[in-house]
Amino acid sequence: MRFFLGALLLLAIAAIAPMFVRLEYFYFAGFVVLQFIVLATAWNILGGFAGYVNFGTGAFFAVGAYSAVALYKAVALPLGLQILAGAATAGLLGLGVGLLTLRLRGIFFSIATIAITIILETVVMNWTYVGGAKGLPILRPTEIPLHFTNYTQWLFFVMTGIVLIAVAIARYIQTGWIGRGLRAIRDNEGAAECSGVPTLKLKLAAATVSGALMGAAGAPFAQYLSFIEPSSAFSLNYAVNALAMPIIGGTAHWIGPVIGAILLGSVQQIVTVTISSEMNVLVVGVMLVVFVVAAPEGVLGLWRRYVLKKGDE
Amino acid sequence: MKPADSSPPTNALLEINGVSKHFGGFTALDGVSIDVGKGERFGLIGPNGSGKTTLINCISGALTNDGGSIRFDGEEISRLPAYLRTRRGIARSFQIPRPFGSMSVLENLVVPLEYVAHSGSLHLADTRGEAMEILKGMGLADKADTRSNRLSQVELRKMELARAMAARPRLLISDEAMAGLSSNEISEVLEILFKLNATGISIIMIEHIMQAVMKFSQRLICLDAGRIICEGTPESIVENPDVQRAYLGA
Ligand SMILES: Nc1ncnc2c1ncn2[C@@H]1O[C@H](COP(=O)(O)OP(=O)(O)OP(=O)(O)O)[C@@H](O)[C@H]1O
Ligand SMILES: [Mg+2]
Numbered sequence: 059m060r061f062f063l064g065a066l067l068l069l070a071i072a073a074i075a076p077m078f079v080r081l082e083y084f085y086f087a088g089f090v091v092l093q094f095i096v097l098a099t100a101w102n103i104l105g106g107f108a109g110y111v112n113f114g115t116g117a118f119f120a121v122g123a124y125s126a127v128a129l130y131k132a133v134a135l136p137l138g139l140q141i142l143a144g145a146a147t148a149g150l151l152g153l154g155v156g157l158l159t160l161r162l163r164g165i166f167f168s169i170a171t172i173a174i175t176i177i178l179e180t181v182v183m184n185w186t187y188v189g190g191a192k193g194l195p196i197l198r199p200t201e202i203p204l205h206f207t208n209y210t211q212w213l214f215f216v217m218t219g220i221v222l223i224a225v226a227i228a229r230y231i232q233t234g235w236i237g238r239g240l241r242a243i244r245d246n247e248g249a250a251e252c253s254g255v256p257t258l259k260l261k262l263a264a265a266t267v268s269g270a271l272m273g274a275a276g277a278p279f280a281q282y283l284s285f286i287e288p289s290s291a292f293s294l295n296y297a298v299n300a301l302a303m304p305i306i307g308g309t310a311h312w313i314g315p316v317i318g319a320i321l322l323g324s325v326q327q328i329v330t331v332t333i334s335s336e337m338n339v340l341v342v343g344v345m346l347v348v349f350v351v352a353a354p355e356g357v358l359g360l361w362r363r364y365v366l367k368k369g370d371e
Numbered sequence: 372m373k374p375a376d377s378s379p380p381t382n383a384l385l386e387i388n389g390v391s392k393h394f395g396g397f398t399a400l401d402g403v404s405i406d407v408g409k410g411e412r413f414g415l416i417g418p419n420g421s422g423k424t425t426l427i428n429c430i431s432g433a434l435t436n437d438g439g440s441i442r443f444d445g446e447e448i449s450r451l452p453a454y455l456r457t458r459r460g461i462a463r464s465f466q467i468p469r470p471f472g473s474m475s476v477l478e479n480l481v482v483p484l485e486y487v488a489h490s491g492s493l494h495l496a497d498t499r500g501e502a503m504e505i506l507k508g509m510g511l512a513d514k515a516d517t518r519s520n521r522l523s524q525v526e527l528r529k530m531e532l533a534r535a536m537a538a539r540p541r542l543l544i545s546d547e548a549m550a551g552l553s554s555n556e557i558s559e560v561l562e563i564l565f566k567l568n569a570t571g572i573s574i575i576m577i578e579h580i581m582q583a584v585m586k587f588s589q590r591l592i593c594l595d596a597g598r599i600i601c602e603g604t605p606e607s608i609v610e611n612p613d614v615q616r617a618y619l620g621a
Contacts, residue, residue, distance in 0.1 A: 254487035
């Protein structure tokens with residue numbers, strides 16, 4: 059209950075923010091951080107809870123983005139439906155990759171996610187309807203919904219909504235029997251199966267939900283930039299960040315990826331402004347190494363150890 | 372308790388017929404046939420590498436047998452995924468303990484309680500209370516909140532059994548649950564298994580500790596190099612020259 063009141067409060071804040079914060083850059087940068095919260099949360103459902111690492115977040119993100127673009131261009135689909143469509147196609151992609159590889163334990167899924175990124179990027183490069191390799195400029199709708207004064211504010215609000223849905227789903231999964239099943243899979247898949255856990259079904263469900271949320275995060279991307287091109291939609295950045303953020307925040311709890319995304323996302327925005335966007339990759343790399351070595355359970359692990367003073371019971 | 376009897380049971384719960392398993396060119400099981408009756412206490416012995424764990428893996432679904440049939444309660448199960456076999460009533464412990472290391476001991480038991488015993492009407496179940504009851508029975512109650520990767524070997528073996536019991540099986544397979552236990556602890560575990568059996572659960576015990584398995588079993592088979600070399604009551608097994616040869620290498 060507290061969780062849902064908190065979520066509503068955040069949504070309300072995002073709705074009235076334009077009355078207080080007029081600086082356009084806030085929405086522009088904030089949108090990126092929100093996008094990363096969704097990606098990190100989505101990644102963690104499979105990678106953190108079940109231990110199946112996805113290296114192809116960029117592919118799922120881009121599938122969401124390009125589904126939205128194609129439908130927007132074809133029938134001027136409204137944003138809400140673009141997001142649903144992006145989520146549906148990326149969810150199907152997750153299910154498909156899962157059906158091909160999750161019957162096997164181990165790294166086959168991870169390898170397939172790399173392959174799928176390369177394949178799909180090549181396909182989109184040659185898909186002229188959505189601009190091919192050159193990219194495609196997007197004309198945003200002229201009408202701006204609700205009381206917002208520009209479209210970026212509206213997108214910021216919508217992305218806040220997606221964040222809340224993603225986090226609510228992750229929390230629901232983690233705290234219930236599904237989450238316990240996924241954890242059992244991560245800890246010991248053979249023992250999980252012998253304890254009655256339908257491992258394949260759970261992994262497929264997690265891959266589908268995770269993929270769908272990544273697609274939802276990608277769907278508003280073209281509207282946000284007023285442009286889309288394969289190299290930015292399929293950027294390796296998404297794969298790296300979606301993996302680094304949960305690891306830095308902590309993978310065991312739904313709040314971990316949120317913390318990691320806010321932390322890493324903000325640092326990157328600051329670095330982009332003060333130094334250069336090329337430095338971002340370096341920042342992520344260094345932070346990842348530091349955390350993996352010094353705090354393998356992420357910010358959450360540090361919190362438990364130094365604030366709650368618990369061992370690792 | 373029914374008297375020790377070497378004849379195969381008429382009311383078989385588990386019927387294994389001509390099961391074989393190959394790893395590449397190596398034959399780990401070669402036409403193994405066994406019947407285990409409802410409520411029976413069944414011993415499975417054999418020297419190291421004779422195929423005992425492989426047979427258990429084929430029964431529980433961790434491996435798929437290459438030939439032969441495995442029927443449980445009258446139905447063929449040898450192509451079912453492991454989780455469905457567990458739901459039908461076959462639970463096992465692992466020879467090398469496989470805890471869910473990031474979970475507490477209690478949560479380790481909640482997994483099968485949620486996914487087997489109460490999969491269907493989970494909302495009505497007090498799975499934690501039930502898990503606690505089982506832990507008490509195993510003498511692990513004080514470890515309930517300990518993270519399971521912190522347990523000692525002995526505690527891990529007990530947890531393996533406790534977790535198998537949490538699946539509320541009709542057939543429990545214990546794969547060397549007593550290795551490394553002190554004689555007091557062995558009697559403790561034996562007593563637990565006897566009690567379980569008294570509630571009607573069939574038990575297959577794999578054990579190198581002869582004293583325990585002979586005391587426990589009503590009927591035994593001895594495997595050697597993937598074949599059954601003899602079958603009978605504990606008394607007849609100890610005296611069997613093939614068994615003595617297999618064990619002593621004479
Ligand atoms: N997955 C596998 N791949 C290849 N060979 C295997 C595999 N599992 C078991 N084996 C081989 O099959 C034979 C039987 O092994 P198994 O583990 O069933 O023996 P066991 O009777 O349980 O022995 P122990 O008493 O030592 O536990 C051994 O020679 C073993 O090396
Ligand atoms: Mg063995």
